[in-house]
Structure formats: C-alpha cells, structure tokens
Amino acid sequence: MILYLTEQGLKVSREGERLKLEIGQKKKEVRLAEVDQVVVFGRVNFTAPALQALLKRGIEVHFLTLSGKYLDKLSPPLGKNIELRLSQFQSFHNLWKRLELARAFVHGKIHNQREYLARQKRRLGETALEGPIFHLKRVLTELEKAKDIDEILGLEGMASRHYFEGLGILSKRSGFEFRERTRRPPRDPVNPCFP
Known part of the structure; x- marks a missing residue:
C-alpha cells in the first residue's frame, strides 16, 4: 500500500511494528508490513525511529510540496x-x-474469468453461460500444450472473446445490450466500462 500523508502538522512516530499518526486528538496506526512506500505532502513531522523503521524495511519516503511539486x-x-x-x-x-511465466499469468487470468462466469451461473441460474464456461475450460487445457508465447497470446485472445460473450449474456439481464468489444468510439453503454 502507498501511504499518503497530507494532513499539515501530522506527527509520525513508531510504536512496535506500527506507524503511529497523530494530529491533535486524532490518532491512527498503520502496520509497517502493509506499507510499500510513503508520499508526504507539505509539513509532516517524523520521529527518527519512524524514519529508521521505514528505511530498514526498504520503504521509500517521497516528499512533495503541499501543492504536489516533487521535492526529493x-x-x-x-x-x-x-x-x-x-x-x-x-x-x-x-x-x-x-x-x-507467460503460461502462468495467462492461466491465472483465464481461470479467474471462468470462475467469475461459473459463480454468476450458479447465482443467477443462467444456463446460457454454459457455453462460454465450457470454452474457457477448453482454452485452459490447450494452454498447457502451448509451445511458444505467440500461441499463448492467441489462446489469451480466444479466451477473452469467450469471456466477453459471457459478459454480454450477463449484461442483457441488466437491460444493457453488449454484442462485441469496441473502442474509439464505444458503440454501446457497456464498452466504456472496459477501457
């Protein structure tokens, strides 16, 4: 998580494995393990132990002016x-x-798409989703045999077509019409939702 500190006069200290954020009577704590980097806007005060804890964990602290100009x-x-x-x-x-790695990334994407459609089928009882779900499972099987990255990318495109077919079925239930994936310009109200 990126921790944005924008409250002017905020004091940041360390308490065990947490950062303690205080201003006036307001107090909040953030676990150090959850912080990836810190972005500071304006006048925020750090104690030395807080900065040391961030640096020991490899967490960068970025300083900006109150208006957002990057300082260092x-x-x-x-x-x-x-x-x-x-x-x-x-x-x-x-x-x-x-x-x-390419196979693993694409497998994860297609698996999640299939799981989403399967969940919606169970929840809504929408039997029309059986086709896209079946085709996504078939693409996952083919993915295991892919011999190069171009083939993997082709299978990813094929899976996307089946997934968007399933989304089209779901969108009809909501009163939207979604026939195909279009951009510049999107030809229906659904396409602007998928940049």
Whole structure:
C-alpha cells in the first residue's frame, strides 16, 4: 500500500511494528508490513525511529510540496524490490522460464474469468453461460500444450472473446445490450466500462 500523508502538522512516530499518526486528538496506526512506500505532502513531522523503521524495511519516503511539486525522496541503499527486478531480468533471458511465466499469468487470468462466469451461473441460474464456461475450460487445457508465447497470446485472445460473450449474456439481464468489444468510439453503454 502507498501511504499518503497530507494532513499539515501530522506527527509520525513508531510504536512496535506500527506507524503511529497523530494530529491533535486524532490518532491512527498503520502496520509497517502493509506499507510499500510513503508520499508526504507539505509539513509532516517524523520521529527518527519512524524514519529508521521505514528505511530498514526498504520503504521509500517521497516528499512533495503541499501543492504536489516533487521535492526529493529518502530511500534505503537498495530498493525494496531489487531482488525481484534481478530475478525478472534473469527470467527474461531464459526462454523456457519466460514461456512458463507467460503460461502462468495467462492461466491465472483465464481461470479467474471462468470462475467469475461459473459463480454468476450458479447465482443467477443462467444456463446460457454454459457455453462460454465450457470454452474457457477448453482454452485452459490447450494452454498447457502451448509451445511458444505467440500461441499463448492467441489462446489469451480466444479466451477473452469467450469471456466477453459471457459478459454480454450477463449484461442483457441488466437491460444493457453488449454484442462485441469496441473502442474509439464505444458503440454501446457497456464498452466504456472496459477501457
């Protein structure tokens, strides 16, 4: 989570594994484990232990003026995600790893699309969703056999077509008409919802 601090005169201190935010009688606590970075607007006061706790956990603190002009940042010697970035670069140069990651990402997307449609079918008793759900399951099976990234991307596109077919069925129940995915300009009230 990005913690935005905008209250002028706010005091930020550390209490155990939490940041304590105080101004006047108002108090709030935020778990350090939930903070990815801190963005400070204007005059906010930090105690030394609070800043040390943020830096020890690799959490950057960005300072801006009250109007939003960027001033500078306080960051630990190594960014919080340096190991992740190094792993990503190594994976990029390993064709087999790149293929497996692409397959995993697309599998997750299609699996979630299928689960959503299946949930709606159970909830609404909409039998017309059986077709798109079946086709999404078939695409998941084909995905396991894909030999290259172009094939994976083709299967992702095919799955999207079946998923939007299911969304079209659901939108009709709400009185909207959704025949196809269109942009620039969207041709119906549903398409602006899917940028």
